[in-house]
Amino acid sequence: DTAVSQTPKYLVTQMGNDKSIKCEQNLGHDTMYWYKQDSKKFLKIMFSYNNKELIINETVPNRFSPKSPDKAHLNLHINSLELGDSAVYFCASSQDWDRALNYGYTFGSGTRLTVV
Amino acid sequence: TQLLEQSPQFLSIQEGENLTVYCNSSSVFSSLQWYRQEPGEGPVLLVTVVTGGEVKKLKRLTFQFGDARKDSSLHITAAQPGDTGLYLCAGVLGNEKLTFGTGTRLTIIP
Numbered sequence: 339d340t341a342v343s344q345t346p347k348y349l350v351t352q353m354g355n356d357k358s359i360k361c362e363q364n365l366g367h368d369t370m371y372w373y374k375q376d377s378k379k380f381l382k383i384m385f386s387y388n389n390k391e392l393i394i395n396e397t398v399p400n401r402f403s404p405k406s407p408d409k410a411h412l413n414l415h416i417n418s419l420e421l422g423d424s425a426v427y428f429c430a431s432s433q434d435w436d437r438a439l440n441y442g443y444t445f446g447s448g449t450r451l452t453v454v
Numbered sequence: 455t456q457l458l459e460q461s462p463q464f465l466s467i468q469e470g471e472n473l474t475v476y477c478n479s480s481s482v483f484s485s486l487q488w489y490r491q492e493p494g495e496g497p498v499l500l501v502t503v504v505t506g507g508e509v510k511k512l513k514r515l516t517f518q519f520g521d522a523r524k525d526s527s528l529h530i531t532a533a534q535p536g537d538t539g540l541y542l543c544a545g546v547l548g549n550e551k552l553t554f555g556t557g558t559r560l561t562i563i564p
Binding site for chain 1: 485487494495497498499502542551552554557559
């Protein structure tokens with residue numbers, strides 16, 4: 339199946355731990371994104387990569403670090419997890435930056451992170 | 455204050471009824487997209503509107519982009535339980551990133 343897949347689906351961890359979320363797309367898209375969805379379902383962009391290069395880095399604590407080993411993968415590493423990091427994190431991709439404006443994004447099914 | 459405000463925030467109606475949800479902003483958008491998100495899944499693109507006044511239909515769903523490209527509406531005719539979900543509008547300012555609205559949670563009661 340062509341898709342954006344992210345792992346794990348659920349992640350429960352203690353405060354202070356370091357964790358990673360992986361994302362892969364097999365759509366041949368050039369641009370990938372990380373979004374955070376809070377408890378009120380508001381989606382806010384965190385990062386965007388175009389062909390492995392960082393093009394958007396919103397006001398996100400530098401405990402969050404994206405890594406793109408190739409244009410099909412965009413992983414998110416989080417250091418020193420805090421209670422407030424609990425949310426659903428979505429990876430998405432688009433053909434490229436310009437075509438996303440007309441053709442939209444393809445989202446993964448999300449990773450629910452719970453910090454206890 | 456969010457850039458894109460959606461209303462209503464929650465809507466629960468009987469199967470077979472019609473409904474309209476709104477997406478409003480004080481900013482002018484290059485394009486506007488509508489997504490539907492079901493529980494445990496990511497948002498799925500329904501439509502993109504680009505031209506002021508544009509109307510697009512997707513079966514029982516009708517999307518309209520305001521003449522001034524500051525607002526949009528989604529009208530559903532004869533709602534069905536399968537229409538239940540979170541509806542999100544998302545707008546593009548100039549050539550900037552996609553910004554999502556506050557969402558409308560729709561529940562269709564059989």
